[in-house]
Amino acid sequence: MKVLVTGATGFVGAALCRFLSEQGDEVWATCRDERPVRFADRVVRLVSIDGGTDWMDALYGVDVVFHLAGLAHRSFRDDDLARINVEGSQRLARDAVASGVPHIVFLGSVKVHGDSSGAAIRACGELAPSDAYGRSKKEAERGLREAVAGSETAVTIIRAPLVYGPGVRANFLRLLSAVDRGLPLPLGSVANRRSLIYLGNLIDALRFCSVEALARGRTYLVSDGRDLSTPELVRSLARLLDVPPRVFPFPVSILRVAAKLTGSQSVAERLLDSLFVDDSEIRALGWRPPFSMEAGLAETIRWYRAQNE
Numbered sequence: 001m002k003v004l005v006t007g008a009t010g011f012v013g014a015a016l017c018r019f020l021s022e023q024g025d026e027v028w029a030t031c032r033d034e035r036p037v038r039f040a041d042r043v044v045r046l047v048s049i050d051g052g053t054d055w056m057d058a059l060y061g062v063d064v065v066f067h068l069a070g071l072a073h074r075s076f077r078d079d080d081l082a083r084i085n086v087e088g089s090q091r092l093a094r095d096a097v098a099s100g101v102p103h104i105v106f107l108g109s110v111k112v113h114g115d116s117s118g119a120a121i122r123a124c125g126e127l128a129p130s131d132a133y134g135r136s137k138k139e140a141e142r143g144l145r146e147a148v149a150g151s152e153t154a155v156t157i158i159r160a161p162l163v164y165g166p167g168v169r170a171n172f173l174r175l176l177s178a179v180d181r182g183l184p185l186p187l188g189s190v191a192n193r194r195s196l197i198y199l200g201n202l203i204d205a206l207r208f209c210s211v212e213a214l215a216r217g218r219t220y221l222v223s224d225g226r227d228l229s230t231p232e233l234v235r236s237l238a239r240l241l242d243v244p245p246r247v248f249p250f251p252v253s254i255l256r257v258a259a260k261l262t263g264s265q266s267v268a269e270r271l272l273d274s275l276f277v278d279d280s281e282i283r284a285l286g287w288r289p290p291f292s293m294e295a296g297l298a299e300t301i302r303w304y305r306a307q308n309e
Contacts, residue, residue: 002026007069051087059099064210081136089140093147108159112138116273157219165199166303186250195223195276198296201289220282224293227276
């Protein structure tokens with residue numbers, strides 16, 4: 001296939017470009033900076049991504065657009081999230097329709113369903129985002145569908161939970177570093193359930209949905225297929241790092257109060273609350289994650305060790 005990857009220098013985008021190239025696809029890529037893009041046959045540099053972006057030059061003859069570009073942190077202003085995640089996606093879809101692109105695969109987020117769940121989330125479940133980032137991803141999905149309505153262009157949406165793997169940043173990397181340094185973590189009383197997906201599994205799912213005819217125009221949740229509590233994740237990381245798991249019991253209610261007083265509620269939600277998904281719909285099409293969670297965590301540890309040598 002001839003494919004376009006937006007956000008090609010990002011955590012997921014860079015890995016996806018490599019994977020698609022290895023599959024024999026002709027890879028075109030867009031990015032907004034001057035960082036080198038490996039494994040791309042052509043790179044289109046964009047000044048910005050918003051409602052005024054002209055994507056036409058990057059879309060010529062493309063079979064599938066993998067749309068990954070966007071802001072991915074709740075610290076960004078609401079208007080920036082709307083401008084880039086929503087308006088930028090809508091403009092891309094309109095230009096894709098005008099260019100005759102048959103298929104857009106959009107990397108969405110489980111956060112369109114909220115930040116916690118008491119039962120397994122299904123793709124058809126209620127959309128109830130609790131922050132501006134989640135709302136922007138919800139509106140981006142809506143905007144993409146509206147832009148292609150009545151055309152020959154299909155939009156497939158993949159909603160991912162927390163993604164980990166080589167190159168991971170933010171909260172997962174901070175937790176990994178804390179475990180490695182032997183910091184005592186008061187998380188032993190946490191009894192939550194979290195879905196995760198290894199980077200290699202996510203990019204495999206993205207390409208699977210680009211070539212599977214029955215996936216076109218549908219929405220799927222994906223995961224490694226194994227949910228962990230936060231203490232279980234800490235112990236798994238400690239075992240792979242070959243360090244003692246310094247996790248001890250502490251009242252969860254006090255942790256929540258402390259997080260509120262220190263303005264760390266968003267971090268506490270990820271460590272204390274449950275957020276898990278039902279990915280049976282994509283599995284019913286025949287997709288299976290090619291890597292176990294154990295293998296994904298081990299590869300992440302190898303990368304982490306290499307960065308700290």
